[in-house]
Structure formats: structure tokens, C-alpha cells
Amino acid sequence: MPQDLYEILELTSHATPDEIKRAYRKLARQYHPDINPDDPEAAERFKEIASAYEILSDPNRKARYDQFGETGSSSGMTGPFGDFTDLFSSFFGGTHRTTSTRPNVERGEDLEAELALDFEQAIFGTEAEVTVRTAVACEPCEATGAAEGFKPVSCTRCDGIGQIREMRRSILGQMLTQTICPSCNGSGLEISNPCEICKGEGREIKNVTIPIEIQPGVAEGNTLRLSDRGAIGRRGGYYGDLYIHLRVAEHPVLERQGDDLVHRFHIPMTQAALGVDLEYETLDSREIISVQPGTQSGHIFRLKGKGVPHLNGRGRGDFVIEVVVDTPTDLTSEQENILRDYADKRNEEVNFKKKRTLRRR
Ligand SMILES: [Zn+2]
Ligand SMILES: [Zn+2]
Structure with missing residues (x-):
């Protein structure tokens, strides 16, 4: 999933238009390709900053992004879920991005749900809720996955790195391969005595009811993105997002x-x-x-x-x-x-x- 546009500009989602402009100017100066020649990372960052500002500086697109997490340009309404991800990857040149900047921390699954609205609820807005089957932090072990009195220790197989590097010989010569450590699933942690409730996962599957505020003017087929309302990753990982597909009833006349x-x-x-x-x-x-x-x-x-x-x-x-x-x-x-x-x-x-x-x- 794409990174949050506000995060890219090092802002919170409550930033004012002035703060957005200031943050953009500061960061654009810092990462400008002219100042950072031959630095592909800075160039990539500059591209992100410019794209984020392009959306957040336009009141219409900003409003759509705030409600739907949508970054589209012209057509107004959100398309189906798939379009939105495609749109974003084209925006950032197809680079795969995740919000996981901490190493070895897993991001939970994105979830999808449907919400049915009356004709008038979609027009005037309403407060609703959806119940989703999702993963939440396991309480007894505080999401660590370890039984009471035990703490996770560094994985012995990968030395806590979460990945295993191997040199392999092939017809093309020596190749360094890197795979996720199968013992710890990339977490870098080993649990000698797993929590009995979650079997060491650090999370539990539960039905959770989430309140949603529906803004006036939504329409059939719109998709809302609720950041961090998806499943939690294993062992205290990040939350995924929740996508809510709106269904709007027809009116008799x-x-x-x-x-x-x-x-x-x-x-x-x-x-x-x-x-x-x-x-x-x-x-x-x-x-x-x-x-x-x-x-x-x-x-x-x-x-x-x-x-x-x-x-x-x-x-x-x-x-x-x-x-x-x-x-x-x-x-x-x-x-x-x-x-x-x-x-x-x-x-x-x-x-x-x-x-x-x-x-x-
Ligand atoms: Zn490991
Ligand atoms: Zn547990």
C-alpha cells in the first residue's frame, strides 16, 4: 500500500494549507535533484514530495484524498478498489512501497467490507458501522506472542536479522540470494514458550465493529479508505487499512x-x-x-x-x-x-x- 501523503510531507492529516505549502518548500529544497546529483534515492523522494503536494495543494483532490485515500486527478468519483491501487503505482513509477519502515515489523492485511446505505443517507451523510473479521493484538501476551514470564529473544537461525543470505553458485556465477527466515517468518525473534491464546502469533482473530462517519454526497460504488483500521501484523506489527465499498439503495422515483x-x-x-x-x-x-x-x-x-x-x-x-x-x-x-x-x-x-x-x- 502507498505511503500516506501527509507522512511524505512529514505532516499530520490536520495540517493547514499553509503548513502543507511550507513543508513542501522545505522538503523540495532539501531533496531537489540539482542539490543531490547522482542520488537516486533523493530523486525518488523528490518525486514523492512533488506528487504529494500536487494532490494536497488542490482543495478538491485533497478532500477526495482525505475521505477516500484517492489520488485520482479528474473524473471526480472513486473507481473500484483495483483502479485506485493501479493509479497509485503509476503515480510513483510502479515502485512497490510499504509503510513498514521499522525493520522486521510485519504489516497486517488490508481488509475490505461492504456498507449498504439508504438513498438519503448517501446524500445527507450518516453515522454507520461495519463489523469485520480482523486480527487484533493478543491481550494476554501484549502482542509479543510469548507466554507470560517469557520474552522473545533474537532468532538463532538468522541472528535476529529476519532474513537469510546465501551465496549460490550458478551457471551465471556466484549469486547472493536473500530469503525471509523460515524460523521466525522475518520477525527476527524467537519465542521459546509461545502464548497459549495466540500460539505465538501475537494476534487474535475477532469480529470488530468499527464506527464510520459517512460524509454527505457519497455515491454507489465509492470506496472509503480507513487508514490503520485493517488487521494488525503479527507480534505487534503495523495495522493494515480497511476499505469500505459503498452500496447505495435506489429511490422509487x-x-x-x-x-x-x-x-x-x-x-x-x-x-x-x-x-x-x-x-x-x-x-x-x-x-x-x-x-x-x-x-x-x-x-x-x-x-x-x-x-x-x-x-x-x-x-x-x-x-x-x-x-x-x-x-x-x-x-x-x-x-x-x-x-x-x-x-x-x-x-x-x-x-x-x-x-x-x-x-x-
Ligand atoms: Zn529468523
Ligand atoms: Zn498471545
């Missing part, structure tokens, strides 16, 4: 198009022809819709700013009312006669009345 809400609004032809003022309720406001005489199907009333709140926290989409003029299908014979008279007065040709009952004599 409203359709969501980005941050606009669209209602195909049916009115009888008399109202369309003669005009009417109608009380209309959006999801959170009351409006008066003034249908003008002679309104056609497809006419649009656009209520500015009454749609879905934008995820960046500023403004809302529109509420779009698209008029559909209904032709009556349930005329009584009296109403039908009135319409026939009307057609007659306008010289509009219509079919003769169909006999509803056959009379036999």
Missing part, C-alpha cells in the same frame, strides 16, 4: 445523475395546457412550481443547489424536475364527449366513437 437529482414529474394535460402553481417537496425543502399554460413534456424546472451536496464540502448539485404530460386513459363517457366537442371546435380529426357494448335485438 428520483434518479441520481452525479450530484443532480432528477424527477420525471407527471402532470395531467389540463394542467400542462392551462397552467397551475404546484407545491413541490424536494428531499429537504418545499418549493412552488409554476407550470405555465402550454407547458410541454420534457420541460425542465431546475432548482439550483437543491441536489446532492458536493463531496468537497462546497455547494450542491441541482434538483431537476422534468415534466411528463400525461394523456388521460380513463375517460368517462361524459368527459369523452367534452373532448370530442373540443376536437370538433379545433377541427382536429379523431376516430369515431367505438361502441362499448354490442346490442343485439
